Amino acid sequence: MDFVAIVFICLLSLSSVEASSNIGVNYGVLGNNLPSPYRSIELLTAMKAGRVKIYDANPDILRLLATTNLKVSIMIPNHEISGIAANQSIADEWVRNNILPYYEKTLIRYLLVGNEVLSYNTEQGHRMWHDLVPAMRSIKRALNSQNIRGIKIGTPLAMDVLQTTFPPSSGTFRSDIRDSVILPMLKFLDETNSFFFIDAYPYFPWSQDPKNINLDFALFRGNYTTQDPGSGLIYRNLLDQMLDSIIFAMSKLGYSNIKLVISETGWPNSGDIEETGANIFNAATYNRNLIQRMTTKPPIGTPARPGVPIPTFIFSLFDENQKSGPGTERHWGLLHTDGTPVYDLDLTGKKSMTEYAPLPVPKNNVPYKGKVWCVAANGANEMELSAALSYACSVANMTCEALSPGNECYEPVSVRNHASYVFSTYWAKFKSNGATCFFNGLAVETTRDPSRASCKFPSVTI
Ligand SMILES: *[C@@H]1O[C@H](CO)[C@@H](O)[C@H](O)[C@H]1NC(C)=O
Ligand SMILES: *[C@@H]1O[C@H](CO)[C@@H](O)[C@H](O)[C@H]1NC(C)=O
Ligand SMILES: *[C@@H]1O[C@H](CO)[C@@H](O)[C@H](O)[C@H]1NC(C)=O
Numbered sequence: 422m423d424f425v426a427i428v429f430i431c432l433l434s435l436s437s438v439e440a441s442s443n444i445g446v447n448y449g450v451l452g453n454n455l456p457s458p459y460r461s462i463e464l465l466t467a468m469k470a471g472r473v474k475i476y477d478a479n480p481d482i483l484r485l486l487a488t489t490n491l492k493v494s495i496m497i498p499n500h501e502i503s504g505i506a507a508n509q510s511i512a513d514e515w516v517r518n519n520i521l522p523y524y525e526k527t528l529i530r531y532l533l534v535g536n537e538v539l540s541y542n543t544e545q546g547h548r549m550w551h552d553l554v555p556a557m558r559s560i561k562r563a564l565n566s567q568n569i570r571g572i573k574i575g576t577p578l579a580m581d582v583l584q585t586t587f588p589p590s591s592g593t594f595r596s597d598i599r600d601s602v603i604l605p606m607l608k609f610l611d612e613t614n615s616f617f618f619i620d621a622y623p624y625f626p627w628s629q630d631p632k633n634i635n636l637d638f639a640l641f642r643g644n645y646t647t648q649d650p651g652s653g654l655i656y657r658n659l660l661d662q663m664l665d666s667i668i669f670a671m672s673k674l675g676y677s678n679i680k681l682v683i684s685e686t687g688w689p690n691s692g693d694i695e696e697t698g699a700n701i702f703n704a705a706t707y708n709r710n711l712i713q714r715m716t717t718k719p720p721i722g723t724p725a726r727p728g729v730p731i732p733t734f735i736f737s738l739f740d741e742n743q744k745s746g747p748g749t750e751r752h753w754g755l756l757h758t759d760g761t762p763v764y765d766l767d768l769t770g771k772k773s774m775t776e777y778a779p780l781p782v783p784k785n786n787v788p789y790k791g792k793v794w795c796v797a798a799n800g801a802n803e804m805e806l807s808a809a810l811s812y813a814c815s816v817a818n819m820t821c822e823a824l825s826p827g828n829e830c831y832e833p834v835s836v837r838n839h840a841s842y843v844f845s846t847y848w849a850k851f852k853s854n855g856a857t858c859f860f861n862g863l864a865v866e867t868t869r870d871p872s873r874a875s876c877k878f879p880s881v882t883i
Contacts, residue, residue, distance in 0.1 A: 441490060442768040444712055445472030445734035446755065447685055448482075451741040454758045458482045461738065462489060464760050469768050474684065474734045476536065478519035487526035494531035494684075494734070495519070497560070499549060502535050505559050506552035512559035516567060524569060532572050533618060533684070534560060537579045539598050550598060554605045561613060575610065577618040577684035580625070580663060583670055589725070590651030592666030593673060607676040616732075619667055620685035623659040623707070624698070624749075631697055634659065636786060640688075640703060641710035654724035660686070660711070665725040680729065686711065687736040690763050692749035693858065694785075694793050694866045695883045699749045702783035705764040708735055708755070709774065716770030747857050748866075791868060792880040795848040795858035796841035798865045806840040809860045813847045821846075823876065830876035840864075841871055842878055849879035 446465060456464065462485050465473055474494035475482055486493050497505065497515065505512045520529060534557045538549045557574050564572060580586065582603070584595045594603045610617060627639040637643045639659045646655045649662075652669075656662050664681060671679055688707035692699030711733070714721055720730035740754035740763070754763055765777055797806055814821035821843060823830040830842050844864045848856055858866045872878045 441466075441469045441471045442712070442716060442770065443471045443730075443732065444715060444768045444770070445474055445492070445494070445732065446470045446738050446768075447474045447476075447734050447736040448738045449476055449736075449741050450479075451743045452739060452758060453743055455739055455741075456758065456760055458485055460760065462486060462491075464756060465489075465491065465738065468755075468766075471768075472530070472732065472734060474531070474533075480519075480522070483519075483523040483527050483529075486528075487523060490528070492528045492530045494533060495529060496533040496536060497556070499535045499538060499541075502538065502549050502556045503552045505534075506555035509559055509562065512556070512563040513566065516560065516563040516569075520564070520569065520572070521567060529572055531616075531618075531682070532560065532564075532574050534574060534576045536577055537620060538576060539582050539595075539602060540579045550602050553602060554609055557606070557609055561609075573615040574613060575615050575618040575682070575684075576606070577620055579620045580622075583666055586626075586663065586666040588649040588651055589654070589656070589662050589665035590649050590669050592669035594670050599674070604674055607671060607674055607679060610679050611676055615679075616682040617667065617671065617679050618682045618684040619664070620736075621660060621663045621667075621683055622686055622688075622736075623663065624688050626663075627659065628696065628698055631788060636698060636703070640706045641714065642706065649724075652725070656724060661723045664723045664731070668723070668725045681731050683731055683733040685734060685736040687753050689749035689752045690740075690754065691752040693747050694789050694868060696747055696749050696785075697788045698783075698786055699752065700781075700783045700785055701764050702780045703786070705766065705777075705780050708766055709777070711735070712766070712768060712770045713774075742862060745857075745859065748859075789868075789883055792870070792882050793858075793866050793868055794841075794871055794878055794880050795844040795864050796867050796871055797837045797844065798863055801837075801840075801863045803836045805861070806836050806863055809863050810836065810840045810843050813843045813860075816847070819843075819847060819850065832875075842876070845871070845878040845880065849881050852881050 448461060458481050466489055470491060472492040476496050477498055478495045505515060535553060538553050541549060553576060561574050582594055583592055585591045585593045623639040627634045627636060635643055641658045643657055646657050648655050688704040689699040690701045690704040715731060715733045720728055722729040737753045739756050739758055740752050742751050744750040755766055756762055813819060822828060824839050824842060825831060844860060848858045858864050
C-alpha cells in the first residue's frame with residue numbers, strides 16, 4: 422500500500438470517528454406508541470448518538486445494533502439479581518444467552534446489573550442490596566470464563582445513595598448501605614477498572630427548592646461562582662457539585678480514582694401544572710449546554726477531577742407515555758413518538774448556541790400558585806373512564822355519594838362528567854399520600870374550575 426493510500430484511509434477512519442458523538446442516549450420503551458426498534462435505532466444513528474443504553478438485553482434490539490457503530494450498554498433487570506447472586510450457573514447462563522450471540526458484532530461495552538437498586542427501601546429491596554455485589558462478581562466470572570474482556574460491569578445508582586451532598590466536599594454515602602454494599606462495590610469497581618454509574622439530575626434538587634437554587638446554575642447558565650468552603654473548589658453549575666459529592670464520598674472510603682459515568686441525566690420538556698421548570702426551553706438549554714461540556718476537547722471534567730472525561734447518557738430518546746407518577750415522568754424525551762425532535766439538539770456539540778433557532782419562552786419557571794382540578798382527558802375512552810370511576814369510588818375513604826341519582830353532582834349524567842368529579846375528589850384526597858392526576862392517561866390537570874352551581878368539585882391548592 423502506498424503512502425497516499427494510507428493517508429487516505431487514516432482520513433476516512435478519522436472522519437467516521439468524528440461523525441458520531443461520544444454522547445449516549447437512554448432508549449426506554451415504556452410507551453404504547455413508540456416507533457419500532459428498527460426505526461428507533463435509525464433515529465439514534467441519524468442523531469449521531471455515539472452510545473445507547475437499554476434497560477434489558479432485548480434480543481431484537483441487540484441484533485439490530487450489530488449493524489451500527491453505537492457503543493451499547495445493556496442491563497440485567499432487578500428481579501434477576503438474586504438468582505444470579507445465588508447460583509453461578511444462572512450467571513453463566515445469562516451471559517451465554519444475552520451476550521454471546523451478539524458480542525461479535527454488537528459493540529456491548531457496559532453491562533449494568535440492576536437499575537437504582539439502592540433506592541428500593543423495602544424488604545424485597547434489601548434482599549437485592551445484599552445480592553447486588555455478589556451478582557456483579559458472578560457475572561464477571563461468567564464473562565471471564567467466556568474470555569470476554571471488553572465489557573465493564575457496573576450498576577447505575579441514584580443520588581439518594583448519598584446522605585450528604587452539599588457542599589460537595591461533605592459528600593458521604595448513606596450509613597445503611599455504606600459498609601454493607603458500597604464498600605464491597607467500590608472494591609469490585611476498582612479491581613475491575615470499571616466505573617461508578619450515577620444517575621444525576623440537577624432538575625430534581627432544583628425543582629424541590631427553586632427559591633434557593635438558581636435556575637441558571639442548574640442549566641449551566643450561571644454567570645457566577647460558588648466556593649466549597651471545605652475544599653476551596655469553585656463551582657459554576659449544579660451538575661458538577663452533584664458529581665463531586667460522589668467523588669468526595671468515594672474518596673472517604675479510600676477509593677479516590679474510580680471514574681464516573683453519567684448513566685442518566687436530562688431535563689423534562691413538560692409536566693404537571695405544579696412541576697415548575699419542566700418545559701422545552703429549560704430542557705433544550707440543559708441538554709445543549711451539557712453536550713457542549715461533555716464533548717469539549719480536551720475534556721473539562723469537574724472541579725475535583727479536572728480533565729477527566731465522563732461518558733454521559735441523556736435520558737431519554739422518547740417521551741414514554743406508560744410511565745406512572747407525575748407528568749414529568751412521561752416527558753423526558755428528545756423525540757416525539759413520530760420521530761420528530763421535541764427541540765433541536767446537536768449531540769455532537771458542534772453547533773454553537775447562537776446557531777439554534779429561538780426557543781419558546783418558558784411559562785412555568787416560577788412556581789404556580791392557585792387551585793388545580795383533575796378532570797377526564799379529552800378523547801379518553803368511555804369504557805376505561807367508567808372502569809377508573811368505579812375503581813376510584815371503591816377505594817377506602819372515598820365517597821361518590823354526590824353522584825347518586827338525585828344528589829348534587831348527578832346531572833349532567835355522563836361518564837365524562839362523573840369521572841371528572843371522581844378524579845378531582847380522589848386527587849384532592851390522596852395527593853398528600855403521593856397520588857397523581859394521571860389514572861393511566863385518562864386524567865389531566867386543569868386550572869379552570871369545572872364546578873357547577875349545584876356541584877362543587879374538590880381542588881388541590883398549590
Ligand atoms: C443452579 O442453577 C442451575 C441451572 O438453572 C440448576 O440446574 C441447579 O440446580 C442450581 N443449583 C442450585 C444449588 O440451586
Ligand atoms: C449575569 O448576572 C447579572 C447579575 O445577576 C445579570 O444582571 C446578568 O443579566 C447576567 N448575565 C447573563 C449573561 O446571564
Ligand atoms: C381513612 O381515614 C382514616 C381516618 O381519617 C385514616 O386513619 C385512614 O388512614 C384512611 N385510609 C386511607 C386509605 O387513606
